[in-house]
Amino acid sequence: MAYAEFRLPTQTVFGRGCFKQLGEQVTRFNPRRVLVVTGRKAMQRTGKLFDAVQQLRKFHPVVFEGVEENPSIETVDECAHLARECKADLVIGLGGGSPLDVAKAAAILATHTGSVLDYLDGRRPLKRSGLPFIAVPTTAGTGSEATKAAVITDRCARVKKVLKSDWMFPSVALVDPLLTVSCPKFVTAAAGFDAFTHALEGYVCLKATKLTDAINERAMELVWDNLSRAWRRPRDFVAREAVMLGANLAGMTIASTGVGACHAVAHSIGGKFNVSHGETNALLLPHVVDYNLGAARKKYAVVAELVGGKHANDLPRLIGRATKKTGLRAHLSELGVAQTDLAAIARDSFRGSMAVNPRKATRAGIVRMLKGAL
Numbered sequence: 438m439a440y441a442e443f444r445l446p447t448q449t450v451f452g453r454g455c456f457k458q459l460g461e462q463v464t465r466f467n468p469r470r471v472l473v474v475t476g477r478k479a480m481q482r483t484g485k486l487f488d489a490v491q492q493l494r495k496f497h498p499v500v501f502e503g504v505e506e507n508p509s510i511e512t513v514d515e516c517a518h519l520a521r522e523c524k525a526d527l528v529i530g531l532g533g534g535s536p537l538d539v540a541k542a543a544a545i546l547a548t549h550t551g552s553v554l555d556y557l558d559g560r561r562p563l564k565r566s567g568l569p570f571i572a573v574p575t576t577a578g579t580g581s582e583a584t585k586a587a588v589i590t591d592r593c594a595r596v597k598k599v600l601k602s603d604w605m606f607p608s609v610a611l612v613d614p615l616l617t618v619s620c621p622k623f624v625t626a627a628a629g630f631d632a633f634t635h636a637l638e639g640y641v642c643l644k645a646t647k648l649t650d651a652i653n654e655r656a657m658e659l660v661w662d663n664l665s666r667a668w669r670r671p672r673d674f675v676a677r678e679a680v681m682l683g684a685n686l687a688g689m690t691i692a693s694t695g696v697g698a699c700h701a702v703a704h705s706i707g708g709k710f711n712v713s714h715g716e717t718n719a720l721l722l723p724h725v726v727d728y729n730l731g732a733a734r735k736k737y738a739v740v741a742e743l744v745g746g747k748h749a750n751d752l753p754r755l756i757g758r759a760t761k762k763t764g765l766r767a768h769l770s771e772l773g774v775a776q777t778d779l780a781a782i783a784r785d786s787f788r789g790s791m792a793v794n795p796r797k798a799t800r801a802g803i804v805r806m807l808k809g810a811l
């Protein structure tokens with residue numbers, strides 16, 4: 438008999454205002470210099486970067502800013518180079534999934550040589566632990582603060598690749614729902630459905646266990662019941678906290694379960710088109726559920742009930758309706774995908790997460806599914 442196992446070495450601090458603990462948490466590691474990794478504008482505009490730097494004054498913070506959406510190999514290499522050059526002994530990621538992934542990758546690469554490209558998709562093994570890494574998510578969705586992976590885009594090959602290791606779990610995650618209050622509506626919706634997709638894919642996937650199921654059922658409930666409220670009323674702290682809790686819980690299970698076809702296809706699309714990861718998942722999810730339905734009908738029925746339906750078959754329609762309500766696009770053509778792109782998207786979907794999808798997918802099946810989403 439196979440036993441359920443679950444591992445999360447990350448120390449997670451959750452709650453409104455816990456961002457104020459950043460300085461205190463860093464002090465525990467006694468670093469001489471810290472590297473703060475963040476995105477292009479949001480953290481600067483909202484003053485959060487300033488707040489972080491203020492808390493870190495005595496650790497001579499160096500800031501790497503400008504991480505783009507769907508971050509590239511070049512960005513990761515530049516950040517890792519800075520970490521080595523400034524002799525940082527701790528890395529902080531502040532922002533959405535992209536800055537967190539770049540910071541996570543830079544923290545491990547700082548103790549290795551070469552480019553991140555050498556290590557992507559397990560090409561070369563990562564041999565030792567990285568610098569301590571503190572994740573401070575400012576969106577509720579990606580779950581990167583709880584995972585041991587970073588998703589990096591290879592712009593030459595036009596595919597997303599994964600850097601993954603047990604050494605890459607963040608040392609600490611400061612999960613403060615108040616940081617999400619300034620999220621634009623689009624980011625709230627896209628990240629929220631990314632979180633829902635993590636929970637749903639983890640729930641039905643081949644590596645799901647009783648432990649991860651319990652967590653993912655709660656994660657789905659929290660995100661589903663509160664996302665539209667958080668979207669309509671950005672300053673609804675109760676809804677923001679519930680969505681962030683759901684996103685964090687879903688993220689905690691990813692390292693144990695993986696995700697599924699929706700993420701595999703979304704990553705393939707994201708490698709070719711510079712589109713939002715969350716919105717792509719939200720758009721594909723009803724079609725993937727429909728495609729997988731026969732392989733996990735019982736579990737989809739449980740989820741259908743959680744989201745107000747009666748039967749497993751209700752689920753695709755309910756998800757589609759909810760994503761549309763938050764203004765997310767419902768057709769791949771609206772993201773710039775054409776019929777002629779579908780074969781290449783399907784071809785590059787058979788990596789990573791696809792292996793744990795409940796239905797054994799075929800290339801032809803994925804093309805048919807994509808046609809439905811076009």
Ligand SMILES: [Fe+2]
Pocket residue numbers: 579631632635700714718
């Ligand atoms: Fe995701």
